[in-house]
Amino acid sequence: MQFVDLKAQYLAYQAEIDVAVKAVLNSTQFINGPQVEALEEGLADFVGVKHAVACASGTDALQMALMVLGIGPGDEVITTPFTFIATAETIVLTGARPVFVDIEEQTYNLDPAALEAAVSPATRAIIAVDLYGHPAAYPEIEKVAARHGLKLIEDAAQALGGARLGRNCGSFGDLAATSFFPSKPLGCYGDGGMLFTAEAEFAEKLRSLRNHGQKQRYYHEMIGCNSRLDTLQAAILLAKLPYFPEEISRRINIASRYSQALSEHFITPTVADGCVSVFAQYSLRSARRDEVVAALAAAGIPSAVHYPIPLHLQPAFADLGYRAGDFPVAEKIATEIFSLPMHPFLTVAEQDRIIAVLLKAL
Numbered sequence: 001m002q003f004v005d006l007k008a009q010y011l012a013y014q015a016e017i018d019v020a021v022k023a024v025l026n027s028t029q030f031i032n033g034p035q036v037e038a039l040e041e042g043l044a045d046f047v048g049v050k051h052a053v054a055c056a057s058g059t060d061a062l063q064m065a066l067m068v069l070g071i072g073p074g075d076e077v078i079t080t081p082f083t084f085i086a087t088a089e090t091i092v093l094t095g096a097r098p099v100f101v102d103i104e105e106q107t108y109n110l111d112p113a114a115l116e117a118a119v120s121p122a123t124r125a126i127i128a129v130d131l132y133g134h135p136a137a138y139p140e141i142e143k144v145a146a147r148h149g150l151k152l153i154e155d156a157a158q159a160l161g162g163a164r165l166g167r168n169c170g171s172f173g174d175l176a177a178t179s180f181f182p183s184k185p186l187g188c189y190g191d192g193g194m195l196f197t198a199e200a201e202f203a204e205k206l207r208s209l210r211n212h213g214q215k216q217r218y219y220h221e222m223i224g225c226n227s228r229l230d231t232l233q234a235a236i237l238l239a240k241l242p243y244f245p246e247e248i249s250r251r252i253n254i255a256s257r258y259s260q261a262l263s264e265h266f267i268t269p270t271v272a273d274g275c276v277s278v279f280a281q282y283s284l285r286s287a288r289r290d291e292v293v294a295a296l297a298a299a300g301i302p303s304a305v306h307y308p309i310p311l312h313l314q315p316a317f318a319d320l321g322y323r324a325g326d327f328p329v330a331e332k333i334a335t336e337i338f339s340l341p342m343h344p345f346l347t348v349a350e351q352d353r354i355i356a357v358l359l360k361a362l
């Protein structure tokens with residue numbers, strides 16, 4: 001059994017993907033081929049936002065979002081400690097300082113009630129993460145950002161296909177970043193990412209930033225990056241995109257089946273009112289997590305812990321001066337959380353076996 005079955009996915013769409021890849025190989029337009037722009041248009045449409053700018057990874061998308069906002073040394077950016085490291089890593093890479101605030105116990109996302117107290121005169125922006133594909137508490141986060149004149153970046157790396165109160169993930173904040181890492185809800189076959197924004201000025205600057213700060217070849221207006229999306233990856237994503245809505249509903253069905261069977265014995269995911277989660281991860285909580293994970297492993301069922309150590313306790317961020325106990329909710333969740341196999345090709349039989357092993361483990 002696979003945690004994310006990329007082979008089953010490839011076999012399901014193989015005819016379209018193979019044709020798309022061959023077309024790129026024949027064209028030899030490996031950089032900036034027409035598929036890149038077609039994908040940008042397709043996903044801008046999907047998310048419902050004016051501009052989409054493809055790039056080389058979700059991490060680069062976050063970093064370029066910060067660069068476009070002019071964030072750098074002396075600035076503070078508020079974010080969650082319960083996320084993949086890229087969210088906060090990119091803040092440090094720009095020269096700014098990450099400031100963590102605790103998470104909500106229900107959704108594991110940034111707690112808007114804790115935000116205000118973390119704002120200082122140096123605060124420039126907030127990065128909210130849609131963890132596991134569940135949108136953060138945007139109406140409240142947007143209010144805090146507006147009150148203090150802060151920019152807002154949405155880390156939607158796990159959340160393409162999610163929504164809150166009729167607004168799609170990828171459309172929140174001044175800029176949103178997503179990832180096409182293979183195991184994300186919409187994955188390519190390598191690294192890839194994208195930025196979304198309603199601001200034409202940001203989009204134009206991002207197109208230059210991702211290409212060494214040039215608009216015209218060898219005329220460099222600013223310091224940029226080498227962060228284009230490969231044409232091959234764009235072609236693969238274009239071939240997969242028509243199937244994505246169906247994949248999202250399969251994920252949601254699998255999640256509700258898990259929750260129905262397991263909610264008496266585990267803390268199952270909460271979907272907040274008016275929200276759609278894409279379940280990038282289906283994560284349970286148990287005080288006996290390590291025992292349960294061992295039972296799954298013994299039965300040949302893969303699982304994972306997203307994430308075992310909150311960022312404020314990671315050695316990489318030691319110089320920020322945080323200590324154990326600073327963010328009690330994130331720290332508690334990190335000891336209890338674990339993720340089950342979740343992908344659109346998980347069969348009912350596989351799911352039943354996972355459920356049976358979990359129930360027996362307790």
Ligand SMILES: *Cc1c(COP(=O)(O)O)cnc(C)c1O
Nearest residue numbers: 057058059084086087157179181
């Ligand atoms: C995966 C992920 C990223 C980084 O995306 P890459 O494409 O792997 O660089 C950033 N933030 C979150 C929350 C992620 O899950």
